[in-house]
Amino acid sequence: MNSTKTLFDxxxxxxxxxxxxxxxxAVRIGYLAGKIFGExxxxxxxxxxxxxxxxxxGHGTDKGLLGGVLGLDxxxxxxxxxxxxAKKQNxxxxxxxxxxxxxxxxxxxIILENSYRMEISGISIGAGEVCINKINxxxxxxxxxxxxxxxxxxxxxxxxxxxxxxxxxxNINIASMHCDRNAKGQEASMGICLDGILPKxxxxxxxxIEEVYLIRNIEVxxx
Amino acid sequence: xxLQKTFKNIFEEAEEKNKxxxxxxxxxxxxxxxxxxxxxxxKVKVNLNAMKTAIEQGLKSKEKSVSGLCGDxxxxxxxxxxxxxxxxxxxxxxxxxxxxxxxxxxxxMGKIVACPTAGSCGIVPSVIIAISxxxxxxxxxxxxxxxxxxxxxxxxxxxxxxxxAVAGCQSECGVASAMAAGALVEMYAGTNEQILNAVxxxxxxxxxxxxxxxAGLVEVPCVKRNAFLAIYAVTAAELAMxxxxxxxxxxxxxxxxxxxxxxxxxxxKESSEAGLATTKTAIDITEELREKWSLAx
Numbered sequence: 001m002n003s004t005k006t007l008f009d010x011x012x013x014x015x016x017x018x019x020x021x022x023x024x025x026a027v028r029i030g031y032l033a034g035k036i037f038g039e040x041x042x043x044x045x046x047x048x049x050x051x052x053x054x055x056x057x058g059h060g061t062d063k064g065l066l067g068g069v070l071g072l073d074x075x076x077x078x079x080x081x082x083x084x085x086a087k088k089q090n091x092x093x094x095x096x097x098x099x100x101x102x103x104x105x106x107x108x109x110i111i112l113e114n115s116y117r118m119e120i121s122g123i124s125i126g127a128g129e130v131c132i133n134k135i136n137x138x139x140x141x142x143x144x145x146x147x148x149x150x151x152x153x154x155x156x157x158x159x160x161x162x163x164x165x166x167x168x169x170x171n172i173n174i175a176s177m178h179c180d181r182n183a184k185g186q187e188a189s190m191g192i193c194l195d196g197i198l199p200k201x202x203x204x205x206x207x208x209i210e211e212v213y214l215i216r217n218i219e220v221x222x223x
Numbered sequence: 224x225x226l227q228k229t230f231k232n233i234f235e236e237a238e239e240k241n242k243x244x245x246x247x248x249x250x251x252x253x254x255x256x257x258x259x260x261x262x263x264x265x266k267v268k269v270n271l272n273a274m275k276t277a278i279e280q281g282l283k284s285k286e287k288s289v290s291g292l293c294g295d296x297x298x299x300x301x302x303x304x305x306x307x308x309x310x311x312x313x314x315x316x317x318x319x320x321x322x323x324x325x326x327x328x329x330x331x332m333g334k335i336v337a338c339p340t341a342g343s344c345g346i347v348p349s350v351i352i353a354i355s356x357x358x359x360x361x362x363x364x365x366x367x368x369x370x371x372x373x374x375x376x377x378x379x380x381x382x383x384x385x386x387x388a389v390a391g392c393q394s395e396c397g398v399a400s401a402m403a404a405g406a407l408v409e410m411y412a413g414t415n416e417q418i419l420n421a422v423x424x425x426x427x428x429x430x431x432x433x434x435x436x437x438a439g440l441v442e443v444p445c446v447k448r449n450a451f452l453a454i455y456a457v458t459a460a461e462l463a464m465x466x467x468x469x470x471x472x473x474x475x476x477x478x479x480x481x482x483x484x485x486x487x488x489x490x491x492k493e494s495s496e497a498g499l500a501t502t503k504t505a506i507d508i509t510e511e512l513r514e515k516w517s518l519a520x
Contacts, residue, residue: 007252008266010339010376010385010402011347011369014273017329018288018441020341055439057516058290060332080332097517126386127340 013128013223015074021106022052022059025124027079028221030068032132032142033110033120035218036150037069041112043092044069051105052124053097062095065108073222074128138189139180144221146175146193154211155181155188162209163190170202187213228381230419230473233374237415244405244415245370248377267366267373270336274325274348277335281324288330290512293442296450297323314357315454321349322453326446339376339385339398342441345449346399347372350456351406360410371409372402375422383481387434388493390484396445396452397429397480403456404463413464423469425459426476431483433491435498437505438512444499 015024034041046065048056056062060079067082070091078085086093106124111117121134132142135150142148153159160179167174173195181188198217206215237247252263282301287294300320303309309316326345329335338347351372355365376385379398387395404421413421429452437443469476490497499505 006255007248007263007370007373007377008270010380011267011373012270012336012338014270014334014336015341016332017335017341017344018332020337023332023341024337051439054513058288058438058440058442058512060289063332075334077334126388128337 009127013074015128016060016064016077016079019059020128021124021126022055022061023064023079024074024128025106025126025130026052026056026059026061026064026108027068027072027074027076028128028130028144029108029122029124029132030065030110031071031073031221032068032130032144032218033112033122034069034071036120036132036135036142036216037112037114037118038216039114040089041069041091041114043094043113044086045094045096045111047096047098047109047111049098049100049103049105049107049109052108053099056095056097061108065110066093069110069112135189137182138187139178140189140191141176141178142191142218144218144223146195147197147220148218149190149192149194149198149206150214150216150218151190151192151206151212152214153188153190153209154213155183155185156211159188159209160190163192163206166202166205167192167194170199172196172198172202228378230378230422230477233378234415234419243367243371243409244374244418245367245409248370248374264363264366264370267369268362271351271362271365271369273334273336274338275352277328277333277344278321278324278348278352280333281328282320284327284331284333286331288440288442289332290438290440290442292437292440292508293330293446294327296446297327314353315457317353317356318349318453318457319450321353322346322450323446325349326449330440330442330446338372339380339402340387340395342387342445343395343399343449343452346396346453346456347403347406349449349453350403351410354407354410354457358410364410368406368410371418372406375402375405375418379426379477379480382477383484386493387436390481391432391487391492392434392445392448393426393429393432393480394484395434396448397426397432399449400429400452400456400459401425403453404459407457407460408463411460411464413460417463417466419473420468421460421463423471423473423476424462424467425456426473426480427469427471428455428459430476430480431487433487433498434493435491435500436493436495437500438509439493439495439500443505 063082285298
């Protein structure tokens with residue numbers, strides 16, 4: 001049952017319209033993707049699927065996604081002019097509209113490029129709730145409800161221990177955790193939702209672990 | 224403190240403590256969010272002010288949505304009311320124009336407060352703010368009313384997901400009108416029992432309302448429906464304050480709505496596969512937009 005969490009889920013949130021799933025949700029997916037990418041992209045390609053593809057123009061899904069990647073929040077009035085906002089920052093963007101019913105009705109792949117390239121996929125579940133479910137092909141479940149640690153690293157024994165031991169040293173509790181990999185001994189991924197905020201000092205220690213290719217701390221979304 | 228899950232329970236709690244619904248609600252929120260009651264009310268005020276800003280901006284604009292389907296109806300009403308001739312009193316005129324002002328801000332990508340959803344964002348603000356102007360009700364009274372509206376939506380959502388895709392428009396604009404009706408009784412200092420009757424009366428008469436948006440957009444019939452259901456909320460409050468009771472108690476009405484939502488065909492739940500969305504005109508519009516935007520079939 002979709003029971004409501006607080007009063008402010010019913011008499012709120014304050015958002016740019018017209019749709020919580022197709023506009024606000026799009027902003028949040030873009031925002032999380034931008035944070036995961038970690039730097040300002042030069043080029044962005046959005047592949048919109050199904051309902052996102054069919055009604056995306058009318059709902060401003062395109063502007064929401066783009067504005068979100070560039071760091072705008074769900075109630076930022078600049079979203080309406082996200083195309084200009086991107087052009088002013090010399091960010092190239094492109095949209096593709098695809099029908100594929102193997103995909104969630106409101107899903108998008110975002111391909112971001114600058115000094116490196118990343119492909120991030122997300123879905124909008126409704127009422128502005130979203131989930132980043134893939135990063136570079138690895139499964140994740142990032143919804144902005146928790147401070148989240150994202151790692152991609154060499155698949156070898158002891159990596160989960162090294163990361164979680166560090167968290168334990170700082171007395172940070174793990175709310176949930178998800179691991180994935182492409183092949184044994186190749187590359188693996190870890191998504192860790194945390195109770196509480198990750199101190200910067202822990203991040204710099206985590207960054208010292210060798211053969212970690214990507215590490216991000218995605219802060220909890222303001223909701 | 225756990226929020227009571229049914230109207231009956233919260234009514235009993237309020238009667239026992241000799242409190243209004245909004246008092247119960249703000250105390251509960253304070254506990255849940257680890258804030259003081261004053262801080263909760265400040266947060267509500269932020270949303271109330273955002274609603275007022277949306278109305279102000281909407282009243283000044285006739286900009287159409289990206290699709291071009293809607294956006295200039297508020298301006299038409301304002302123009303009509305300049306001439307003074309109307310079936311409606313000044314207060315009703317305000318309810319109607321404020322509802323259009325808000326929902327038209329939504330479709331032109333303006334800043335709005337989802338209440339309970341973006342597609343139904345015009346109903347609660349138009350009723351609370353228009354009526355408060357005619358009653359000279361201060362911000363505190365408006366905050367009481369908005370919390371009452373929120374509580375109504377919250378209790379309904381315990382059984383009924385507030386999403387057209389799950390339960391049709393009865394759960395979006397329909398619930399918004401019940402929230403507004405409850406808020407209005409609060410503003411007129413009606414009893415807690417009258418608030419529940421206003422909610423029940425409103426919900427009963429939107430039961431089965433489908434979500435069949437043309438071209439899948441939150442525009443047709445949503446924009447005009449916001450205005451209709453704002454006026455409708457006033458009717459529900461008026462009846463309840465006359466002592467007219469819903470024969471079916473409000474909790475049972477919510478159960479019935481939930482059942483109707485389940486029985487409703489998925490084709491009538493935001494998928495645009497039936498109803499208005501598949502009329503000849505709607506199909507033509509959908510085709511035109513698809514060509515204009517070069518979208519996937």
